[in-house]
Amino acid sequence: MSTPRIERVSIPPERAVGVWLIGARGAISTCVAYGLAGLRSGALEPVGLATEIEPLRGLELVRLDELVLGGHDVCTRSLxxxxxxxVRGGVLPQDLVEGASEGAAAFEACIRPGILDGPDVGLADLDPRSAALGSxxxxxxxxxxRAxxxxxxxxxxxxxxxVVDVASTEAWREEREEWxxxxxxxxALDAGSLQPASVLYAYAALGAGHPFVNFTPSRGSSIPALVELADSAGVPHCGNDGKTGETLVKTVLAPMFRARALKVLTWQGYNMLGNRDGEVLKESAHRESKLRNKDEALRAILADPSVHTGVGIDFVPSLEDWKTAWDxxxxxxxxxxxxSLQFTWSGSDSALAAPxxxxxxxxxxxxAERGExxxxxxxxxFFKAPLGGGTHDFGRQFAELGRYALERR
Ligand SMILES: NC(=O)c1ccc[n+]([C@@H]2O[C@H](COP(=O)([O-])OP(=O)(O)OC[C@H]3O[C@@H](n4cnc5c(N)ncnc54)[C@H](O)[C@@H]3O)[C@@H](O)[C@H]2O)c1
Structure with missing residues (x-):
């Protein structure tokens, strides 16, 4: 089925803002690139974008046609x-991809080899330049x-x-004294101490004054040293780990049980992922990064140490991008x-994440524009493990975002 075209009044862009995607050839980045092209041409409605509805729509936000894409990746797969x-997985419409070939080529031209994270050797399609940079x-x-x-x-x-980190989830790293x-x-950097790639990307971005968004469960800018850098340099940053599916539902439902004084005895979740992210999470060291975030939100909301919680993740290749979770x-x-209550969530992971x-x-x-x-x-x-702590209750988090928006109009 072809997507309807929406007529828009065209106003020339006033400025250009770069979006530097780390993991530029991945599923989320691809949906960002083609989705953006569809939004600009009017082929797509801005469904799933909170910044296109009130109260965020009233803010002076950068326009979607003012965004320019570039990024790093460590693989050689073309966009x-x-x-x-x-398209084969039923996430991107074929006609959208055909209509956006020019924009995709421009993005492709701005993708550079990234730095390979230490434990990630042996990846399929690995760009040898990234392996060399990572060493x-x-x-x-x-x-x-930075260059x-x-x-x-x-x-x-x-x-x-x-700068937005949408690269594969890194292996879990314990807290270090040098952080x-x-x-x-x-x-530690001067002494040549090896660091996770996500931390080096975040350091490179913040040190150069670029706002940093960590959509992954990897450490990124969350280590105390980089929180300090962002504060002292006055650069905004946020993360970790986008809240797009099962955890989003959990953080809406769990406050309901608390508000009704119902005693949750068990909350068991099981996730099946078929995409490349799921393949990475097959490895126990990488899965550990994700599982920590998924369980933490629930435990924090229920605030009852006696509740039995558990989260499992399995890689099921035939599901492709259609993640299924059963709770x-x-x-x-x-x-x-x-x-008891049971729910099943089936969603396209990348279509949920891209907006x-x-x-x-x-x-x-x-x-950054406001000097915050x-x-x-x-x-x-937006996150499973929000930097700066605070509540995991989605309703309260969203109310805080609304308050922020109203104060800045
Ligand atoms: N899709 C969701 O709903 C969702 C929700 C929360 C978090 N995330 C996280 O977002 C990230 C991206 O998800 P995806 O589905 O696009 O994954 P993906 O596997 O399709 O894409 C990841 C890309 O990152 C690249 N990459 C790996 N290591 C890199 C490095 N060191 N530097 C630069 N690039 C590197 C890979 O080559 C790949 O192209 C994952 O960490 C995932 O856990 C996704």
Missing amino acids: TDSASEL LPPREQVACV DMEAFAAANALTRVV SDLASFEA FIQFEGFLGARM LVLDLVRLADLA GGVMKHTAS
Whole structure:
């Protein structure tokens, strides 16, 4: 079925804002690129973008036709191949992909080899240049990443670059002493201490004054040293781990049980993922990063140490991008009556994530425009593990975002 064209009044762009996607050839980035092209041409409605509805719509946000895409990736797969996979999976409409070939080619021309994370050796389609970059001393890796971002900004006359991490989930890393403050982290970099790629990307971005959004469960800008850097340099940042599916539903439902004083006994969740993200999460060290975030939100809302919770993730290739989650909740009511609720969530992971990435880019640009540095606490509703802490209750998080928006109109 072909998508209807929506007629729009065309106003020339006033400025150009760069979106530097780390993981530029992945499913989310591909949906961002083709989705943006569809929104600009009028072939798509802005469904799923919170910045297109009240109260966020009333803000002076960067326009979608003012965004310019570039990014890093460590694989050699072309953007067209990534798009074809999503067309076959029923996520991207074929006519949208055909109509956006010019924009896709422009984005492809702005993708540079990224830095490979240490434990990720042996990836399919690995770009040998990324393996070489990933083995350089950390200071040199940062310099390469920064040079790519600066070249992108200069070539496209950008007023700002917002960096978004949508790369594969990294292996879980325990907290390190050298991350505890900026001086220790800088000293560790000087000494050549190996760092997760997400941390180096975040350091490169924040140090150069680029707002940073971490959509992944990887460490990124969440380590104390980089929180300090963002605060002292006055650069906005947010993360971690986009809240798009099962956890979104959990953080809406769990407050209901609390508000009705119903005692949750068990909350067991099971996720099946068929896309490349699911394949990465097959590895236990990578899965650990994701599982921590998924369980933490629920435990924080229910605030009852006796509740039994569990989350499982399995890779089921035939599902492709259509993630399926099944949750079983057993609870107790008055008179000790035991009851249960079950829900099944089936959604296209990338179609859910892409509009959130656009929302976050616009909010990060706005924060930078207003001189608001440090953690963007008002974006907590977008994340499973919001930087800066606070409640996991989606309703309350969204109310905070609304308040932020109303104060800035
Ligand atoms: N889709 C969702 O709903 C959702 C929700 C929350 C979080 N996320 C997270 O978003 C990320 C991206 O998801 P996706 O489905 O697009 O995954 P994907 O596997 O399709 O894409 C990830 C891309 O990152 C690239 N990459 C890997 N290591 C890199 C590095 N060091 N530097 C640069 N690029 C690198 C890969 O080559 C790949 O092209 C994952 O971490 C996922 O957990 C997704």
